[in-house]
Amino acid sequence: MSEVIIAGISQLPVGEYWDRSLRELAVTAIRLALADSGEIQPDALFIGNIHAPVLSDQAHLGALISDYAGLTGIEAVTLESGGASGGAALRMGYLAVASGAADAVLVLGVEKFTDQIGPSVEAATATLTDSDYEAVHGLTPTSQAALVMQRYLHEFDVPHEAFAGFAVTAHENGALNENAMFRSRITAEAYQNASIVCHPLNLLDIAPNADGAAALVLTRPELLPKEALFPQVNIVGSSMANDRLALHDRLDLLSFDAARLSVQQACRQAGIRPGEVDFFELHDAYTIFAALSLEAAGFAEPGQGWKLAREGKIKRDGLIPISTFGGLKARGNPGGAAGVYQAVEAVLQLRGQAGANQVASAQYAMIQCLGGAAATAVTHILKSDSL
């Protein structure tokens, strides 16, 4: 396989765009990413999106968005794997360049929740569970996460307030990120007093669904313009793995097996151990997922992940920084775009362009997005050549 680099990035502030359409968000992100790359001409567009067919009555985004971006003729397709859709789009873009089928590709993540309101958004997100056996009984991704968290609290005899550190750290980092939806710091007391949404999950355990668009330009190093300004960021590991979708099918509710497998495979390809990464953009759609992802990646033993948060080891100067721009919790969770935001944020870190959010001397990044309760996990290892 050819070497693949990320040559351009863009992101729109995550939030609620009541006055801008899905296509407008998408095209804006594409133009910014192409500009950042020095106007590389893409051969293909891989789109991570979950909800457009249901919330915007719009399928077939490949043709729609490539048209409006002025890229008629190129290859374009939507990838969907629930919340892991953005990571899936990144992986397909990676394979297209690595195989030699494309010289340069765009990877776009775009999601628009604000085309609908209220119950229809809940119904749309419930399609990410097993519809016939879970959603039919009222299960949604949030109530699924609540069941997982309840089991964790019971199994490991951990109090709910043990998870405060995840929300507090995410908001600390989000407060510095101008693209974050929530830029307010929160305290552990605020976390403990937050309203219950779905027991034991409270409002500050849950990342907000939000609109967003982010894009990447991938190419091979030899095709990069000579005057490229930034340190080169390479994709040195890429893996996607699945677990059983329905919770009742899982062998162990508290083991994110797909996440573990994809970390192992991506690290093997990159030739590093997980412990060698300088930070980890993980899928903290729920605080419990942050803990379980840290455990699956090997940063903590089962039942111990929450301690990394309590001990400050997930802060930007900690043992394993996570959610360095606020994560899904504070930056916002733009559905199928979340995985692309993670990649954009990791590239900013690896280029040394992360400003107030910078992790010192970052050379290796691990990014991972999840679909469902880690029913799908996509993990990438990025490396900067600047150090």
Added chain:
Amino acid sequence: MSEVIIAGISQLPVGEYWDRSLRELAVTAIRLALADSGEIQPDALFIGNIHAPVLSDQAHLGALISDYAGLTGIEAVTLESGGASGGAALRMGYLAVASGAADAVLVLGVEKFTDQIGPSVEAATATLTDSDYEAVHGLTPTSQAALVMQRYLHEFDVPHEAFAGFAVTAHENGALNENAMFRSRITAEAYQNASIVCHPLNLLDIAPNADGAAALVLTRPELLPKEALFPQVNIVGSSMANDRLALHDRLDLLSFDAARLSVQQACRQAGIRPGEVDFFELHDAYTIFAALSLEAAGFAEPGQGWKLAREGKIKRDGLIPISTFGGLKARGNPGGAAGVYQAVEAVLQLRGQAGANQVASAQYAMIQCLGGAAATAVTHILKSDSL
């Protein structure tokens, strides 16, 4: 890129499965394809599907179907490009094997229309048009095709009955195919007298939406079991291209530019001219699409494609056989599975297993599926090593 072969195929009869779920259709097709391949172990599953999130309230098919197929742990993702979704899944599977990222992959096309009835199906298919500017005015894929046909009849001064040959030939071939939805022959008179659905399209211009599932196993030749029984079928060309989605954005309503481009690119990769293929499985969702696809591929000048049907040149013993198992028209149009059915049918021809539908001495196949009015086109060239 590595050489890629199709080592296993399966298809379920296309029709209405009121009593079988989407996951059941999918898993059945997967098991049959794996059996046909000699039980190759797949590393990944690429799914072509359009409507499950809307019609079955089920997104995240990758995790659901890999779970139920007993393939937990592998990579699995849904590809969506409207009616071209099956072709897109085949192309991604091809890239995964060609890049070396996977040794063997499953490509699955599955669609289930019968989870809903009536207006909701029309609304679902309308998401394949430009929702904000077309569907909002009542446009559906069928009324879009009607506008294209009306323009063709006007521009080239052709009577509607000139298209009879496409429907008649499709039903002739479908009558011999035990997996076809419609196994009745029809006459040119029946075509002319068929009820108008959306002027000028009548009932026999339009392929029926139907349930179906079909699957392929792709691998590299050196990984094929030694005892493999069938002639080897290679994917020697693969291309995907997009055009403007909305009809009002097209430069020329009667030029399927994405189809032309993808044929040129796929043939260039295969090292052949389009005229060298022995048959052409095209996307005859509407008779007018068959004519325009033949013109885009270079088998007829603009405005002349219908003559190939009238002169019998699209029959199995003609100059360029199309729809050799009945096409979308008579075999049925299983949405995002259609492109995988085309590949299965082409492999049967190239293996010499097409029975009564066999095209004599078939060495090269061209298969092409379209999304919308050729807003997306995916073309593959397959080659048999048996001749």
